[in-house]
Amino acid sequence: MSSSTVSLYLDPQIRDWVLFPITVVMILVGILRHYVVLLLQSPSKKLPRNAIREQRALVRSQILRATSANSPLPPTYYKAISQHLSHAFAEGTYLKDGPPKADAPASAPPNPLTDPNAMDGMMAGMKTQMVMMVPQMVIMGWINFFFQGFVLIKLPFPLTLGFKSMLQRGVETPDMDVRWVSSLSWYFLNFFGLNGLYRLILGGENAADSSRDMTTPFAAASAAPQPGQAQDYNKLFKAERDNLEFSEGLHSWIAKDVDTRILKKYGRLPADAK
Amino acid sequence: MEFTFSLQKLAAYQPRQTQKSKATYETGLALLESGGYASKGEEGWDTMEKLTLAALDQGNLEVADKCIQLLADKFPDSPRVDVLTGIRLEASEPPETVLRYYDDLLEADSTNAAVWRRKAHVLRHSGKIERAVEELSAMLDTFYTEIDGWLELADIYASCHQHTYALQALSHALLLSPQNPAYFLQYAETAYLAEDVPLALKTFLQTVDMTDDDDGDLAPSDSIPIGITLRAWYGVKLCTRKFITEPRSASHSASQTAAPNTSNVSLLDDLSTERLRTAYLNLKSESPPAGEADLIAALATLVK
Numbered sequence: 001m002s003s004s005t006v007s008l009y010l011d012p013q014i015r016d017w018v019l020f021p022i023t024v025v026m027i028l029v030g031i032l033r034h035y036v037v038l039l040l041q042s043p044s045k046k047l048p049r050n051a052i053r054e055q056r057a058l059v060r061s062q063i064l065r066a067t068s069a070n071s072p073l074p075p076t077y078y079k080a081i082s083q084h085l086s087h088a089f090a091e092g093t094y095l096k097d098g099p100p101k102a103d104a105p106a107s108a109p110p111n112p113l114t115d116p117n118a119m120d121g122m123m124a125g126m127k128t129q130m131v132m133m134v135p136q137m138v139i140m141g142w143i144n145f146f147f148q149g150f151v152l153i154k155l156p157f158p159l160t161l162g163f164k165s166m167l168q169r170g171v172e173t174p175d176m177d178v179r180w181v182s183s184l185s186w187y188f189l190n191f192f193g194l195n196g197l198y199r200l201i202l203g204g205e206n207a208a209d210s211s212r213d214m215t216t217p218f219a220a221a222s223a224a225p226q227p228g229q230a231q232d233y234n235k236l237f238k239a240e241r242d243n244l245e246f247s248e249g250l251h252s253w254i255a256k257d258v259d260t261r262i263l264k265k266y267g268r269l270p271a272d273a274k
Numbered sequence: 275m276e277f278t279f280s281l282q283k284l285a286a287y288q289p290r291q292t293q294k295s296k297a298t299y300e301t302g303l304a305l306l307e308s309g310g311y312a313s314k315g316e317e318g319w320d321t322m323e324k325l326t327l328a329a330l331d332q333g334n335l336e337v338a339d340k341c342i343q344l345l346a347d348k349f350p351d352s353p354r355v356d357v358l359t360g361i362r363l364e365a366s367e368p369p370e371t372v373l374r375y376y377d378d379l380l381e382a383d384s385t386n387a388a389v390w391r392r393k394a395h396v397l398r399h400s401g402k403i404e405r406a407v408e409e410l411s412a413m414l415d416t417f418y419t420e421i422d423g424w425l426e427l428a429d430i431y432a433s434c435h436q437h438t439y440a441l442q443a444l445s446h447a448l449l450l451s452p453q454n455p456a457y458f459l460q461y462a463e464t465a466y467l468a469e470d471v472p473l474a475l476k477t478f479l480q481t482v483d484m485t486d487d488d489d490g491d492l493a494p495s496d497s498i499p500i501g502i503t504l505r506a507w508y509g510v511k512l513c514t515r516k517f518i519t520e521p522r523s524a525s526h527s528a529s530q531t532a533a534p535n536t537s538n539v540s541l542l543d544d545l546s547t548e549r550l551r552t553a554y555l556n557l558k559s560e561s562p563p564a565g566e567a568d569l570i571a572a573l574a575t576l577v578k
Contacts, residue, residue: 063449073445259476259538
């Protein structure tokens, strides 16, 4: 098959007017996209103080519970804190909207579509999606319209036939060497391969890489605090009370018999004495 | 995370005249005058922040103002610069003005814990201790994990001789950072002051257990207690003395901590005396005083 080396000559104009433009346009669009996303990102909304308090109350009891097996606190102090928390959870002191009314019906979780805050989060995700989808569609349309069926480049290394569908998309030839890459395939290679370059140009946390969004659609939307499942803190608190009670039973003070421990360590008591 | 940490550091700032701050001031000033801060990137701006604080330490408001101006131009709306400006105001303005400034900041963003702590700090220093405690407690209720806040609260209580309350505040610090022997020592000392001697003894011993060098080549009994361990041993000694001279104190414990049995107490007493003697010998290179009371008095100056 020595003929395959000379079988095809590419016009240098293809290189100058098709190969390079496609690559450059894709890089530029990626960079542009990064800055547009930065512009679109609404500053993350600060939670009001009582919302933070509500969120962190659970952390508080978790910290307490985490120490219970080897607690630095003597039992009375531990119990005081634990029971104070448990009491506060039962009363709903930490709830964002104050203690629930006794006669209030068990409220259904609010519909995310009616909550303006939740809508904001979803819109932000949608906007990012649009910024990704639109330019990619335009570029693909552009390539398909003007350069359909172009062979752009010859890879400098041999490949097996399995790569044919990957590298020669849009050129339906049964026996062309797999090393030739078609325009549409070149587009896809760039699409998935430019991330490293973006990372060099824009830094690690860039929004230019479209393939990442492609693999996890709506990633941006789900990364935001999931509004659809607004947590019912009242229920969480009630559950946490059981946990608190449980850890109270496990409580043991590290300094409980530290005196004998120290005396043994310093050889004042025989090591096996209880 | 780093940002939160810097904010916490700012929140805990207190003016002090140290050699280190003087050195920071001098190197920072050189950088400011040469204008090299801008080309150094983040590090340069960090230096400017440090220079501001150092200049305030040295009482040079002009330099501090210049730095804050630079920082404010570079980072508008940064809570860090806001707090820095507040600290600058504290240096020259009356407390009312500063409080109003902090109130405005809190109004705009009620979640800025650093501003909140500065506010409590100002209140405390203008004599309104009650308000300071109130603000600090409210802040800690929201931002439970600010250990420094708990320590400051304990400090305020201790300054009013409310040792039981101080003990409660410290217990939160212990929960948040149970690996830090310094908090244990402070807890023990506060318990001693709150006249909960059994609790104090146990916590002192716990501190000893945490800090003595039991991984080294020497057996613990041959090591020489220094620093925090020495201080803890001193506390142990004070507690055992108290048990021996006033047996009643053993049963008097607000936390219902059981005192060690009598034989253990006397053993601990012996051991702590021996430890203190070793330390004294090592520090002063002379034989320690023979009498117990003398030994305690002599060491009181050493553990400071």
